[in-house]
Amino acid sequence: MTTRPTKAMPTATAEHGADPDFDTVYDRAAFGSAKWANQWDEFSPRVRGEDLLSLWTADMDFRAPTTVIDRLRAAADHGIYGYTLRDPEHFRIVQNWFTVRHGWTPPVETLLPAPAIMSSVAAILRTFTAPGDGVIVQSPVYSPNFEAITGNHRRLLVNRLRLIDNRYEFDLDNLAELAASGAKVLLLCNPHNPSGRSWTADELLAVNDICARHDLLVISDEIHCDIRLNGRPHVAYASISSDAARRAFICTAPTKTFNLAGLPSATLSVADPSLRSELLNAMRASFMINAHYFGRLALETAYTTGGPWLDRLTDYLKGNVAFVHEFVQERLPEITPMPPDASFLVWLEARELDARVGGLHQFLVDRAAVNLYDGRVYGPGGEGYVRLNVGCPRKVLTEALERIDRALSR
Ligand SMILES: Cc1ncc(COP(=O)(O)O)c(C=O)c1O
Numbered sequence: 001m002t003t004r005p006t007k008a009m010p011t012a013t014a015e016h017g018a019d020p021d022f023d024t025v026y027d028r029a030a031f032g033s034a035k036w037a038n039q040w041d042e043f044s045p046r047v048r049g050e051d052l053l054s055l056w057t058a059d060m061d062f063r064a065p066t067t068v069i070d071r072l073r074a075a076a077d078h079g080i081y082g083y084t085l086r087d088p089e090h091f092r093i094v095q096n097w098f099t100v101r102h103g104w105t106p107p108v109e110t111l112l113p114a115p116a117i118m119s120s121v122a123a124i125l126r127t128f129t130a131p132g133d134g135v136i137v138q139s140p141v142y143s144p145n146f147e148a149i150t151g152n153h154r155r156l157l158v159n160r161l162r163l164i165d166n167r168y169e170f171d172l173d174n175l176a177e178l179a180a181s182g183a184k185v186l187l188l189c190n191p192h193n194p195s196g197r198s199w200t201a202d203e204l205l206a207v208n209d210i211c212a213r214h215d216l217l218v219i220s221d222e223i224h225c226d227i228r229l230n231g232r233p234h235v236a237y238a239s240i241s242s243d244a245a246r247r248a249f250i251c252t253a254p255t256k257t258f259n260l261a262g263l264p265s266a267t268l269s270v271a272d273p274s275l276r277s278e279l280l281n282a283m284r285a286s287f288m289i290n291a292h293y294f295g296r297l298a299l300e301t302a303y304t305t306g307g308p309w310l311d312r313l314t315d316y317l318k319g320n321v322a323f324v325h326e327f328v329q330e331r332l333p334e335i336t337p338m339p340p341d342a343s344f345l346v347w348l349e350a351r352e353l354d355a356r357v358g359g360l361h362q363f364l365v366d367r368a369a370v371n372l373y374d375g376r377v378y379g380p381g382g383e384g385y386v387r388l389n390v391g392c393p394r395k396v397l398t399e400a401l402e403r404i405d406r407a408l409s410r
Helices: 039-043 066-078 088-102 117-128 144-150 172-180 201-213 242-247 273-285 293-305 307-331 351-357 360-368 394-409
Strands: 111-114 134-137 155-158 183-189 217-221 248-252 266-270 336-338 345-349 385-389
Touching: 066 293, 088 111, 088 293, 111 117, 111 273, 117 144, 117 183, 117 217, 117 248, 117 266, 117 273, 134 144, 134 172, 144 155, 144 183, 172 183, 172 201, 183 201, 201 217, 201 242, 217 242, 242 248, 266 273, 307 336, 307 345, 307 394, 351 360, 360 385, 360 394
Parallel strands: 134 155, 134 183, 183 217, 217 248
Antiparallel strands: 111 266, 248 266, 336 345, 345 385
16 A cells, blocks of 8 residues: 655745755645546546546646746736736747747737637637638547637537547548538647647648648647646647638637646737737627736746746656556456646547446546546547546656556456
């Protein structure tokens, strides 16, 4: 029996020091964490009195960079939380981040402030499509995409990703057929959630050829772009060609990268001036433009000072991913992880096991007290998979895998 990780509350000593600390386990339930609070009500009765280990929702159990915490503390102490502006200097900070980290320089005038990614996706769909228009997603994929489409009364068109040697590829033939069937928009997850697959420039160019032929707009959700596990740079959709830039809405945010999801602040890059002004008007009419006092500051501080922290985080996450691969190979042979190129999610194939235990996700909640994301949530192609969030201290990850091993060995 391994010991359960002990939890700490954040303290002044834990947050200072030369190196970021990714090993301490913090109690997050006390502050309304969607990932950690009230899970038992949602998922299952308690298992043998053990706390459910939560490796599902895509935020990390790490503290943000100390520079961000200090800036937010100073802003909190200031005590006047009035309306907040994202000025031209703010957008130069965003631009500089993408230039330095990814070699892509979005012109400052293309950048629009947005509250968050999914509200922006919904706004783009409502602005540039009509009810009943077709919107393509490539599944399995981040499930709120489905809601954004069907909840706004657009027609969901699913292009299944092809699974080749435990890696996803675009199905370009089917994409072309769907594009020809009257689709208006491709909603692209770049890099891809749940698999962490980064699309190459050649792959994106092939997609853009199809979109150009059928005059589709492209929403490229690039929220997972910054954590580069494979060492290769992110390819922003708008960077592949001028035609791609002209038809694209690039959606970015520092929220996954620096663990700031509770302080949302996103930036869109829209190169085409008429698309941009139409979207800006629509966002204004939906009162989406005001900045969040803390979100703006967190973005600026993270993008200007967070690079070294991100490099250390990336190393830590690479270690976690390698640990999962080794553990699974030795102890859980019925599970096959897909190697992620980016971010902190590992997509686990377990089709036979899923069938044998009558649904792996619920089995793991009920018998192992470990909560992963059920692959079915991600739509067609997600059956028989679970998604593991490795954005947690290694000892939590170890305990979760040990519990899974014990539950499956019983
Ligand atoms: C691919 C993807 N897009 C968007 C989001 C959510 O972004 P936001 O909270 O800014 O709406 C997530 C969160 O998990 C995600 O994985």
